[in-house]
Amino acid sequence: MSKQSRRREALLYHAKPKPGKIQVVxxxxxxxxxxxxxxxxxGVAEPCLxxxxxxxxxxxxxxxxxxxxxxxxxxxxLGLGNIGPEASKPVMEGKGLLFxxxxxxxxxxxxxxxxxxxxxxxxxxxxxxxFGGINLEDIKAPEAFEIExxxxxxxxxxVMHDDQHGTAIISAAALLNALEITKKKIKDVxxxxxxxxxxxxxxxxxxxxxxxxxxxxxxxxxxxxIRKDREGLSEEKAEFATARKIDTLAQAMKKADVFVGLSVxxxxxxPMLKSMAKNPIVFAMANPDPEIxxxxxxKTRDDIIMATGRSDHPNxxxxxxxxxxxxxxxxxxxxTKINEAMKMAAVKALANLAKQPVPEQVNIAYGETKLNFxxxxxxxxxxxxxxxxxxxxxxxKAAMDSGVATEPISDWEKYEDDLYxxxxxxxxxxxxxxxxxxxxxxxxxxxxxDHLDVLKAAQIVQEEGxxxxxxxxxxxxxxxxxxxxxxxxEVEIIDPKSDENLEKLNAYAELxxxxxxxxxxxxxxxxxxxxxxxxxxxMMLNVGDADTMIxxxxxxxxxxxRPVLETIGRFEGVNKVxxxxxxxxxxxxxxxxxxxxxxDPTAKELAKIAQMTNYTMKMFGLEPVxxxxxxxxxxxxxxxxxxxxxxxxxxxxxxxxxxxLDGELQTDFALNPEMLRQKFPFSKLAGKKVNALIFPNLxxxxxxxxxLKELNNVESIGPIMLGMRKPVHILQLxxxxxxxxxxAAVSVVDAQQKEKRERELAKAKK
Numbered sequence: 001m002s003k004q005s006r007r008r009e010a011l012l013y014h015a016k017p018k019p020g021k022i023q024v025v026x027x028x029x030x031x032x033x034x035x036x037x038x039x040x041x042x043g044v045a046e047p048c049l050x051x052x053x054x055x056x057x058x059x060x061x062x063x064x065x066x067x068x069x070x071x072x073x074x075x076x077x078l079g080l081g082n083i084g085p086e087a088s089k090p091v092m093e094g095k096g097l098l099f100x101x102x103x104x105x106x107x108x109x110x111x112x113x114x115x116x117x118x119x120x121x122x123x124x125x126x127x128x129x130x131f132g133g134i135n136l137e138d139i140k141a142p143e144a145f146e147i148e149x150x151x152x153x154x155x156x157x158x159v160m161h162d163d164q165h166g167t168a169i170i171s172a173a174a175l176l177n178a179l180e181i182t183k184k185k186i187k188d189v190x191x192x193x194x195x196x197x198x199x200x201x202x203x204x205x206x207x208x209x210x211x212x213x214x215x216x217x218x219x220x221x222x223x224x225x226i227r228k229d230r231e232g233l234s235e236e237k238a239e240f241a242t243a244r245k246i247d248t249l250a251q252a253m254k255k256a257d258v259f260v261g262l263s264v265x266x267x268x269x270x271p272m273l274k275s276m277a278k279n280p281i282v283f284a285m286a287n288p289d290p291e292i293x294x295x296x297x298x299k300t301r302d303d304i305i306m307a308t309g310r311s312d313h314p315n316x317x318x319x320x321x322x323x324x325x326x327x328x329x330x331x332x333x334x335x336t337k338i339n340e341a342m343k344m345a346a347v348k349a350l351a352n353l354a355k356q357p358v359p360e361q362v363n364i365a366y367g368e369t370k371l372n373f374x375x376x377x378x379x380x381x382x383x384x385x386x387x388x389x390x391x392x393x394x395x396x397k398a399a400m401d402s403g404v405a406t407e408p409i410s411d412w413e414k415y416e417d418d419l420y421x422x423x424x425x426x427x428x429x430x431x432x433x434x435x436x437x438x439x440x441x442x443x444x445x446x447x448x449x450d451h452l453d454v455l456k457a458a459q460i461v462q463e464e465g466x467x468x469x470x471x472x473x474x475x476x477x478x479x480x481x482x483x484x485x486x487x488x489x490e491v492e493i494i495d496p497k498s499d500e501n502l503e504k505l506n507a508y509a510e511l512x513x514x515x516x517x518x519x520x521x522x523x524x525x526x527x528x529x530x531x532x533x534x535x536x537x538x539m540m541l542n543v544g545d546a547d548t549m550i551x552x553x554x555x556x557x558x559x560x561x562r563p564v565l566e567t568i569g570r571f572e573g574v575n576k577v578x579x580x581x582x583x584x585x586x587x588x589x590x591x592x593x594x595x596x597x598x599x600d601p602t603a604k605e606l607a608k609i610a611q612m613t614n615y616t617m618k619m620f621g622l623e624p625v626x627x628x629x630x631x632x633x634x635x636x637x638x639x640x641x642x643x644x645x646x647x648x649x650x651x652x653x654x655x656x657x658x659x660x661l662d663g664e665l666q667t668d669f670a671l672n673p674e675m676l677r678q679k680f681p682f683s684k685l686a687g688k689k690v691n692a693l694i695f696p697n698l699x700x701x702x703x704x705x706x707x708l709k710e711l712n713n714v715e716s717i718g719p720i721m722l723g724m725r726k727p728v729h730i731l732q733l734x735x736x737x738x739x740x741x742x743x744a745a746v747s748v749v750d751a752q753q754k755e756k757r758e759r760e761l762a763k764a765k766k
């Protein structure tokens with residue numbers, strides 16, 4: 001993507017459809033006059049009086065307990081420097097977004113127009129009654145040290161400067177595990193710290209808390225090694241000054257066991273790396289370009305354990321592994337501060353999580369056969385769903401043990417369940433899906449690329465590395481649209497109606513004719529059909545000129561389904577294809593089947609739809625829990641519409657006893673675990689969270705899918721085709737750019753899965 005295109009896209013993202021990235025959403029009913037009289041006057045007086053009696057009641061009656069302030073004066077923003085409070089607001093809103101999606105913590109971002117320490121501290125203290133915690137952000141050193149120290153001492157709520165402590169906590173977890181792998185002890189290792197800012201100081205202090213010796217540490221700033229005999233050292237730099245008579249990074253690196261970079265790009269050279277001790281540990285965390293490039297480092301030393309701040313290399317030191325979960329644990333016990341014990345507990349929890357068996361969902365997301373604790377996996381991945389239940393409890397326990405928790409937790413099992421339930425509204429599955437697609441991008445035919453939204457989606461797919469687009473349509477129209485959106489990357493463009501593709505068209509036509517000549521297709525009609533984009537695109541898949549296909553943006557669903565069925569056909573053993581829609585609901589991902597194709601499936605067909613849905617859900621890394629939906633519950637109706645669902649369940653219980661599936665069930669019972677447990681404790685679904693609904697006919701499935709989408713503004717991915725021999729996916733008419741991108745990612749993952757299945761079948765035949 002060109003710099004201009006990236007700039008325009010970024011500005012558009014932040015400006016449309018509403019400026020900014022966060023908003024306030026009511027949590028109580030407000031439809032009636034009674035509701036409003038309780039929300040405000042006169043009803044609001046009652047909680048006010050209760051809080052006046054006992055200020056602790058503010059946690060009982062207001063949002064304070066789950067509200068964090070992200071506060072900055074804009075003096076040290078990202079790599080942008082001192083850009084002022086207003087210019088820092090997009091970053092602070094972004095931090096608020098991360099708090100919400102990773103730990104369900106609400107945020108108000110506060111931008112303070114002062115660089116004076118006293119004024120800043122006074123401002124934060126004056127607004128602190130609103131909040132359950134304070135996250136200081138992007139404040140320049142050395143002022144940041146003093147601001148955090150004073151606020152921690154003068155406030156009775158958790159305060160943390162993430163720039164200081166976030167990197168420290170994540171890198172400390174990585175360091176402990178790297179040392180374990182190399183069989184080195186932290187008290188013995190020689191550590192070089194490149195950088196002397198807030199993050200570097202905090203990292204070094206935390207390493208010392210875990211046993212690193214001051215005499216084994218060398219810290220450097222922009223002028224070289226920080227030595228005791230240097231004049232004019234700040235208090236923080238003096239704390240880490242060395243007595244060694246060395247001046248340069250090259251000298252410091254000789255025989256060093258650990259290098260921690262929090263400075264600038266490309267300052268570490270291969271000779272420096274070669275001079276380090278055996279099994280060196282190198283954390284090059286400058287962003288976006290590390291102190292030494294990952295590829296160069298691992299090429300130079302095959303015994304290295306390497307971490308960076310980048311997501312495209314192993315062992316990403318990412319602050320999002322820390323701050324949302326640390327504040328979550330602190331808020332949940334109403335801690336009065338975030339102390340060293342809590343930070344160290346977070347370090348240990350992260351380090352320990354990396355040693356546990358990795359869920360298949362995470363392996364799938366990162367395109368790994370099996371992530372295992374080792375030199376390329378020393379810290380958890382940001383998409384690991386276990387983080388929410390690993391770090392907050394550790395932090396909460398440390399707060400209790402160190403005496404700063406005012407509301408201790410007693411039922412830890414319930415607390416863990418509550419933490420998982422908090423994440424039901426998160427759309428992590430989309431990020432997992434796209435991340436997995438990026439691990440092995442495939443060639444995607446966009447059959448309607450001469451439509452602006454389809455072309456925009458193809459551009460995003462290409463620029464983000466999700467797939468490799470092949471654009472079908474009128475070349476002149478596509479080129480004109482590409483100019484409009486600054487689509488400058490090289491991409492294959494094919495117009496099936498143009499004679500310049502005649503040789504390929506005739507070859508496709510002959511193959512199609514041979515496969516369909518006993519079904520009324522002549523060679524002439526085959527040649528005519530190949531000029532239609534959906535037939536042409538489908539044949540590209542058949543002969544291996546493409547890996548997957550997206551169509552349906554401008555045409556009705558049946559008109560697209562027919563060409564792909566005639567051309568590609570169904571997977572072996574599948575009599576009828578079907579579709580499922582992945583709905584990203586507040587309770588978590590929910591699959592609905594069959595939403596687009598089968599009008600009134602039989603019991604056997606329903607059973608097959610359930611099997612295909614089960615398989616597709618596993619492709620997403622989910623454990624399927626499937627309810628077969630009807631208007632009755634477990635035999636309450638003898639009508640054929642209900643009995644066919646019952647028959648489908650009986651078939652599946654016999655043929656697939658390991659599937660977590662039951663029915664027939666009404667939708668409310670299926671989605672309410674407590675109701676289901678009370679009324680039908682014998683069900684295979686009792687006590688489980690259903691994440692897939694198989695409907696008895698197209699009317700009910702399609703209506704429910706569209707009702708959810710429109711009434712509750714639920715994002716949908718689909719319809720996802722089930723049972724096709726090749727990965728073909730058909731959009732809903734007029735799909736949005738985002739929906740097309742998501743479907744492209746689905747198609748790539750589907751292609752990856754089908755490719756894997758073909759390899760396994762070929763291997764089995766041998």
